Amino acid sequence: MDKDLEHRFITQLEKHQNIVHKVCRIYTSGQDEHNDLFQEITIQLWKAFPKFRGESKFSTWMYRVALNTAITLYRKSKKSVRGDHYEHVLNNLKYNEYNDEEEQQLKLMYDAIKQLSDVEKALIFLYLEDRSYKEISETLGITEVNARVKMNRIKSKLRTILNP
Incomplete structure:
Protein backbone atom coordinates (compact mmCIF):
# COMPACT_ATOMS: atom_id res chain seq x y z
CA MET A 1 0.00 0.00 0.00
CA ASP A 2 1.33 3.44 -0.92
CA LYS A 3 1.59 5.30 2.41
CA ASP A 4 2.03 8.68 0.64
CA LEU A 5 -1.16 8.14 -1.35
CA GLU A 6 -3.03 7.11 1.79
CA HIS A 7 -1.71 10.13 3.72
CA ARG A 8 -2.69 12.57 0.94
CA PHE A 9 -6.16 11.01 0.75
CA ILE A 10 -6.79 11.11 4.50
CA THR A 11 -5.51 14.71 4.72
CA GLN A 12 -7.83 15.86 1.93
CA LEU A 13 -10.80 13.89 3.27
CA GLU A 14 -10.36 15.28 6.78
CA LYS A 15 -10.11 18.80 5.36
CA HIS A 16 -13.26 18.47 3.25
CA GLN A 17 -15.34 15.86 5.11
CA ASN A 18 -18.12 18.37 5.79
CA ILE A 19 -18.95 18.10 2.08
CA VAL A 20 -19.67 14.41 2.60
CA HIS A 21 -21.67 15.09 5.76
CA LYS A 22 -23.83 17.61 3.92
CA VAL A 23 -24.47 15.20 1.04
CA CYS A 24 -25.40 12.56 3.61
CA ARG A 25 -27.73 15.01 5.37
CA ILE A 26 -29.62 15.67 2.14
CA TYR A 27 -29.93 12.03 1.04
CA THR A 28 -30.63 10.33 4.39
CA SER A 29 -33.14 10.70 7.18
CA GLY A 30 -31.44 9.16 10.21
CA GLN A 31 -28.04 8.95 11.87
CA ASP A 32 -27.49 5.28 10.98
CA GLU A 33 -28.27 5.93 7.30
CA HIS A 34 -26.05 9.02 7.46
CA ASN A 35 -23.14 6.97 8.86
CA ASP A 36 -23.65 4.20 6.29
CA LEU A 37 -23.70 6.65 3.39
CA PHE A 38 -20.66 8.50 4.79
CA GLN A 39 -18.78 5.20 4.86
CA GLU A 40 -19.89 4.26 1.35
CA ILE A 41 -18.86 7.65 -0.05
CA THR A 42 -15.50 7.38 1.72
CA ILE A 43 -14.94 3.96 0.17
CA GLN A 44 -15.83 5.25 -3.30
CA LEU A 45 -13.55 8.27 -2.85
CA TRP A 46 -10.68 6.01 -1.76
CA LYS A 47 -11.23 3.65 -4.71
CA ALA A 48 -11.28 6.59 -7.14
CA PHE A 49 -8.49 8.63 -5.53
CA PRO A 50 -5.58 7.04 -7.46
CA LYS A 51 -7.29 8.25 -10.67
CA PHE A 52 -7.73 11.83 -9.40
CA ARG A 53 -5.53 13.89 -11.73
CA GLY A 54 -6.01 17.28 -10.12
CA GLU A 55 -7.66 18.79 -13.20
CA SER A 56 -10.29 20.24 -10.89
CA LYS A 57 -10.18 21.18 -7.23
CA PHE A 58 -10.25 18.22 -4.86
CA SER A 59 -13.47 19.57 -3.33
CA THR A 60 -15.18 19.74 -6.75
CA TRP A 61 -14.10 16.17 -7.53
CA MET A 62 -15.23 15.11 -4.06
CA TYR A 63 -18.68 16.68 -4.61
CA ARG A 64 -19.04 14.76 -7.86
CA VAL A 65 -18.07 11.40 -6.34
CA ALA A 66 -20.17 11.98 -3.20
CA LEU A 67 -23.28 13.05 -5.11
CA ASN A 68 -22.97 10.26 -7.67
CA THR A 69 -22.51 7.71 -4.90
CA ALA A 70 -25.51 8.99 -2.96
CA ILE A 71 -27.74 9.10 -6.03
CA THR A 72 -26.64 5.67 -7.27
CA LEU A 73 -26.88 4.04 -3.86
CA TYR A 74 -30.35 5.30 -3.09
CA ARG A 75 -31.72 4.70 -6.55
CA LYS A 76 -30.73 1.05 -6.22
CA SER A 77 -32.75 0.58 -3.03
CA LYS A 78 -29.97 1.30 -0.60
CA LYS A 79 -27.63 -1.54 -1.56
CA SER A 80 -24.53 -1.54 0.59
CA VAL A 81 -21.04 -2.54 -0.42
CA ARG A 82 -18.90 -4.45 2.04
CA GLY A 83 -16.10 -2.22 3.23
CA ASP A 84 -13.80 -4.77 4.89
CA HIS A 85 -11.04 -4.10 2.39
CA TYR A 86 -11.12 -0.39 3.18
CA GLU A 87 -11.16 -0.68 6.99
CA HIS A 88 -7.53 0.46 7.19
CA VAL A 89 -8.29 3.83 5.57
CA LEU A 90 -11.50 4.29 7.56
CA ASN A 91 -9.72 3.50 10.83
CA ASN A 92 -7.06 6.15 10.17
CA LEU A 93 -9.62 8.88 9.41
CA LYS A 94 -10.32 11.33 12.22
CA TYR A 95 -14.11 11.36 11.96
CA ASN A 96 -15.80 14.58 13.09
CA GLU A 97 -19.09 13.56 14.64
CA TYR A 98 -21.98 15.19 12.85
CA ASN A 99 -23.98 17.26 15.33
Missing part, protein backbone atom coordinates in the same frame (compact mmCIF):
# COMPACT_ATOMS: atom_id res chain seq x y z
CA ASP A 100 -27.62 17.16 14.31
CA GLU A 101 -28.56 19.84 16.86
CA GLU A 102 -26.50 22.44 14.99
CA GLU A 103 -28.67 21.88 11.94
CA GLN A 104 -32.09 22.14 13.60
CA GLN A 105 -32.85 25.61 12.20
CA LEU A 106 -32.40 24.14 8.72
CA LYS A 107 -34.80 21.24 9.30
CA LEU A 108 -37.66 22.74 7.33
CA MET A 109 -35.38 23.54 4.41
CA TYR A 110 -33.87 20.05 4.43
CA ASP A 111 -37.36 18.52 4.56
CA ALA A 112 -38.34 20.60 1.54
CA ILE A 113 -35.13 19.67 -0.29
CA LYS A 114 -35.82 15.97 0.33
CA GLN A 115 -38.98 16.35 -1.75
CA LEU A 116 -36.92 17.32 -4.80
CA SER A 117 -35.62 14.91 -7.44
CA ASP A 118 -32.08 13.54 -7.09
CA VAL A 119 -30.66 15.95 -9.66
CA GLU A 120 -32.51 18.90 -8.11
CA LYS A 121 -31.10 17.94 -4.69
CA ALA A 122 -27.58 17.87 -6.09
CA LEU A 123 -28.01 21.24 -7.77
CA ILE A 124 -29.48 22.99 -4.71
CA PHE A 125 -26.81 21.44 -2.52
CA LEU A 126 -24.02 22.87 -4.66
CA TYR A 127 -25.83 26.22 -4.85
CA LEU A 128 -26.16 26.36 -1.05
CA GLU A 129 -22.44 25.62 -0.82
CA ASP A 130 -21.84 28.87 -2.74
CA ARG A 131 -20.51 27.06 -5.78
CA SER A 132 -20.46 29.12 -8.95
CA TYR A 133 -22.72 28.13 -11.81
CA LYS A 134 -19.55 27.19 -13.68
CA GLU A 135 -18.55 24.77 -10.89
CA ILE A 136 -22.11 23.44 -10.65
CA SER A 137 -22.23 22.81 -14.38
CA GLU A 138 -18.83 21.05 -14.30
CA THR A 139 -19.79 18.91 -11.31
CA LEU A 140 -23.17 17.86 -12.70
CA GLY A 141 -22.14 17.65 -16.35
CA ILE A 142 -24.66 20.19 -17.62
CA THR A 143 -24.27 23.57 -19.30
CA GLU A 144 -23.97 26.70 -17.20
CA VAL A 145 -27.17 28.09 -18.76
CA ASN A 146 -29.01 24.86 -17.95
CA ALA A 147 -27.77 25.07 -14.34
CA ARG A 148 -29.16 28.61 -14.03
CA VAL A 149 -32.53 27.69 -15.54
CA LYS A 150 -32.86 24.60 -13.34
CA MET A 151 -31.87 26.61 -10.27
CA ASN A 152 -34.61 29.19 -10.90
CA ARG A 153 -37.16 26.38 -11.26
CA ILE A 154 -35.93 24.73 -8.06
CA LYS A 155 -36.20 28.01 -6.13
CA SER A 156 -39.81 28.36 -7.27
CA LYS A 157 -40.55 24.75 -6.37
CA LEU A 158 -39.04 25.20 -2.88
CA ARG A 159 -41.08 28.37 -2.33
CA THR A 160 -44.22 26.41 -3.20
CA ILE A 161 -43.26 23.57 -0.85
CA LEU A 162 -42.37 25.91 2.03
CA ASN A 163 -45.32 28.27 1.55
CA PRO A 164 -48.25 26.11 0.38
